[in-house]
Amino acid sequence: MIQNNPIGRIIAHIILIVGILIVAFPIYYTFVASTQTLQDIIRPPLSLLPGGHFWENYSSALFGGIGKIGGVGVDRLLLNTLVMALGIAIGKIIISILSAYAIVFFRFPGRMFFFWFIFITLMLPVEVRILPTYKIMVDLGLIDTYTGLILPLMASATATLLFRQFFMTIPGELVEAARVDGAGPWRFFKDILLPLSKTNIAALFVILFIYGWTQYLWPLLMTNRNDMATIVIGLRKMIDFTDANTQWHLVMVTCILAILPPILVVVLMQRWFVRGLVETEK
C-alpha cells in the first residue's frame, strides 16, 4: 500500500480535497448567494465571499411576508416535508421489518410466493406505477393529505430485502435458545431481533429520510394546495419563469434551509449509519 509513502499521501490528499471542493462548492455558492441582496445576485460576477445580508434574508424568508409562496411560509413547507420524510422512513421500516420477520422466521403457505411477489416489485420503478397509484389516491380522496403523500411511498421491497438478508445471518441456535428460554414470537422480535437490528434500522432511517425529503414527482402530483406543498415543490414554485420577478436571494435561503435537516440527520446518526453499513454485530 501507499500508506507510508509521503508523495502518495500528498497525491491522495489532493484528490480528496479536489473531490470535496467539487461536491461542496455549489453548496457554498448557494450559501454565499443567500447572504447577498437580489441586486448583487442578478449582477454578475457574484462575490465568492458571503455578503452582509444574512439575518435580513433569513428572517424575511422564515418570518417575513416576502418569502411567502402563495401565502404559505417556509416554516409550513419545512413542516410538511418533515412529516412526509419521517412518515416514509418510519412507516417503511416498520412495514419492511415485520414482513421480513414473517418471511424469514415463519413457515406458512405461500411464503415463497409472497417473498417473490415483494421481490418483483423491485423491478418496477415508481414512475411506472405512478398513474395507477395516483388514480387510487384520487378515488380515496387523499389528494392534499399527509396520508396521500406518505402511504404510496411506504411499501418497499428494498428495505424488506435488506432486513431479510440480515435476519438470515442470525444463527438458528439463537432462535432456538430463545425458544428454550420461553420467548414467544413477539418476545423474540422485541427482545432479540429489534435490538440486534438497531444499526440496520439506523442506516435505513438515514437513507429513507433523505429519500422522503427529496421527493419531487409524487408531491407534485399529490398536492394542489400551497399549504400542503413540500419544500422542494415550494422551491420550484418560487422560481418564476414568466417575468424576472424571482427573489433569487430568498430562493437561495430556502435552498439552504432545505438542505439543513438531511445534513442534521446524517451528522447526528453518522456513527450508527456507518456501523449499520459496515458492521455485522453478532
Added chain:
Amino acid sequence: MASVELTDVRKVYGSSVEAVKGVNISINDGALCVLVGPSGCGKSTLLRMIAGLESITDGTVKIDSTVVNNLGPAERDIAMVFQNYALYPHMKVYDNMAYGLRNRGMPKDEIDKRVRDAAQILELTQLLERRPKELSGGQRQRVAMGRAIVRSPKVFLFDEPLSNLDAKLRGQMRVEIKNLQRQLGVTSVYVTHDQLEAMTLADILVVMNGGAVEQIGAPLDIYEKPASTFVASFIGAPPMNLVPVTADGSGLILKDGTRIGAQGLAVPISGAVIGFRPEDLEVSAGTNTHIGGLALDLKVLGVEPVGAESYVYGIIGGERVVVRVSGRSTSQTDDHLRVIIPKEKLHLFNEAGKRI
C-alpha cells in the same frame, strides 16, 4: 430432577429419510447420558427431539413420566447448552442468564438471587456486566452453562458444548461439567462426537450409528465388551485393531494367507473378525513363545513416540494395526516383531460385525 425415557423414537424427514430409527433409552434420575457417534448418526436430532426443537415422527419421549411429545421447548422444563453457546449478543451476561427467568414471570429478587448464585458457582461474578463479545471462549461457555443452571430445570441438554474450545480448555471444562452435574444432580443428556469426552463424562453411554443405537451401557463395559466392530473401532483411542480371519479344520487363516493356530477359538468357517486393543498386545522377544494366546507376526511400518508411551504401527496378515508400548520402543521400520494377544483379551465378531 427427573428421569428421561425414550420409547421407539423415530424421526423421518420428508417421506423417506429416516434420521432416527426407533431408539429406546431410559435415563435414571440424576444420571448423565452421553450420546456419541460419528457425524450424521442422528445423535443431535435425537437431542433436539428431547428438547422439543424437532418434532417426533413416532414413539414417545417421557420426562418425569410425562409424555412431552406435544409440548413446546419452554414447557418441557429443560435447559439446553448449544454448540455455539447462542448467547444473546446484545445482552449483558446477567441479562443473558436472567432472560429465561423473566419470560417465566419470576419475581425480580428471586431472579437476582438465582443469577448471582449461578455466577458464584461458575466464577462469573466479575463478568456479570460484560457483553458476550468481551468474553473468552471458555467464559462464554460458562455463561451458556449458567443460563441453563439458573432455570434449575428437570433436564440439562448439551449439544457438543465443548467442540468450539481448544484442547486444553476442553479438558478443563469437561471436568467442570462433570463436577457440576454431580453437584446439582440434574439428569443430563450430552451429545458429542468425541469418544474421550463420552468415556469420561458418561454414566450411561449410548453409541449411535446410522440413526440407530449400536450399544448402551456403562462406558467401561462398552470399552471392554463392544457389541459390534463399529463400537469397537469408535470407542478407544487408538481404536481397536480388527483383523478379518477365516477358519478351516486346523486353524485360522489371515487375509494374506498366513496360517495361525486356532487356540480353541470357535471361529465360524464362513469367517470372522478378531479384535484386540492396542494396549492388549504383548511384544515377545522370542520367536514362538505364546502362552494361551494368539501369536502373530507384525511388520513394523513406523513408530510414534508420544512420551509416556509409543505407538507402533504395523501390518498383521495384511491388516494395519497399532500396538501401544509403554515407554520408548526400540523397534525400527521394517522390523519383524512377534506379538501375542492373550486369549482373554481377544474380541470375536461375526461377518456382520456383531460380537460372538
